Amino acid sequence: MSVVSFDRFSITGESPIYLQILRYVQRGIVAGTIADGEELPSRRVLSALLGVNPNTVQKAYRLLEEEGLAVSHPGAKSYVSFTTEQLSAIRIQLTEDSARRAVESMREMGVSLEEAEALLRRLWKEEAP
Amino acid sequence: MSVVSFDRFSITGESPIYLQILRYVQRGIVAGTIADGEELPSRRVLSALLGVNPNTVQKAYRLLEEEGLAVSHPGAKSYVSFTTEQLSAIRIQLTEDSARRAVESMREMGVSLEEAEALLRRLWKEEAP
DNA sequence: CAAACTGTACTACTTGACTAATACGGCTCC
DNA sequence: GGAGCCGTATTAGTCAAGTAGTACAGTTTG
Numbered sequence A, B: 001m002s003v004v005s006f007d008r009f010s011i012t013g014e015s016p017i018y019l020q021i022l023r024y025v026q027r028g029i030v031a032g033t034i035a036d037g038e039e040l041p042s043r044r045v046l047s048a049l050l051g052v053n054p055n056t057v058q059k060a061y062r063l064l065e066e067e068g069l070a071v072s073h074p075g076a077k078s079y080v081s082f083t084t085e086q087l088s089a090i091r092i093q094l095t096e097d098s099a100r101r102a103v104e105s106m107r108e109m110g111v112s113l114e115e116a117e118a119l120l121r122r123l124w125k126e127e128a129p
Numbered sequence C: 001c002a003a004a005c006t007g008t009a010c011t012a013c014t015t016g017a018c019t020a021a022t023a024c025g026g027c028t029c030c
Numbered sequence D: 001g002g003a004g005c006c007g008t009a010t011t012a013g014t015c016a017a018g019t020a021g022t023a024c025a026g027t028t029t030g
Helices: A017-031 A043-050 A054-066 A084-094 A096-108 A113-126 B017-031 B043-050 B054-066 B084-094 B096-108 B113-126
Strands: A078-080 B078-080
Touching (some): A043 A054, A096 A113, A096 B096, A096 B113, A113 B084, A113 B096, B017 B054, B017 B084, B043 B054, B084 B096, B096 B113
16 A cells, blocks of 8 residues: 655644644545555654654644544554544534534624625635745 | 623633634624624623623723624724625634745745636635535 | 653743833923 | 822732653564
8 A cells, every 4th residue: 555645744833733744635535545454654754854843743633533534553553444434423523514614603693694605715815825 | 782792702812812802703704693773891890790801801802892793982882893895804814824834835835826817716625624 | 561652731931011009200380 | 398109110920831861662574
C-alpha cells in the first residue's frame, strides 16, 4: 500500500503546525486522495521533511488515532484507518453540523438571512489563502 | 441617566474575564436592556464588584470604545454610546465565531462559496419556525 | 541475532495571552 | 483649592499552549 504524500502540504504559521497536519489528513480522507489502509510517514521522516520536531507530528498523529482515523502500534508503522460510516460522519461533522450551529446562533441573535449571506462572503474572503 | 447594572453578570472561567464583560454589554445592547447614553460603572467600582483587577475591566471598556459602543475621557465617567447602524454589526459579530468555524470547515472540505450559500439558505429555511 | 527503523514518554524551553500591581494626571464638586 | 473620584499608562507576574530535546522500548528486516 502506498504512503500518504505530503507533497502538497506547507506550513503557513496561521495555526499550530500539529493542527495543520491533522486537517491536511482529514481533508485528504474526505476528498478521497487518502485511502483507507494507506501508510503514514513515520514521525521522524515527516518531521524532517517539514523541518519540525518529531513530537509535533506525534501530536497530530495521536489526535488522528483518537478520532479513529489512524492506527499506531509501538515499533510498527502507522496506517490510515477509517470506515465508510466514519467518512460520512466526518463529512457531516465538519460541514453541515458546524453550519447548522452557526445558523442557529445567528437566528437567535436576530440576524437576517441577507446579513448572514454577507457575513458568509466576508468570512470566506478573509479565510482565503 | 441610569447606570448599567451588572447584577445579572457572573464570571464563569470558560473564557477571559474581559471578554465576558464585553459580551455582557454587547448582549445587553442587542437585547435592549442597555440603552444609549447609559453610564458605565467606573473601572474601580466594577472591578471591586467582580473581584478582579481594574485593568481587566479597563481592557473590556477599551474594546467597547474601539468598537464605538462606549465613550471615555480621562478623569470623566464613561458612557454607553451606539447608533442604530451598529446594532446589526454587533449581532453579526456575536455570531461570527460560530460562523467562522463553519466557514473554515467548509473550506477544508472543498465546498465552494456557491455551495456554501446554498447550504446556508437550506439550513435557514429548515430552522424556520 | 543485530542494525535500523518504528512509536511513545518525559522533561524543558519559548512565547503569548491574561491578569495584577502600581503610579500618574485629569475632572468634579463641596 | 483640595479631597476623592475618574481614565490611562507602564511594568511585572502567572499560566497554558506549542514546540523542541532526549531517552526508552518494541518491531521489522537483512
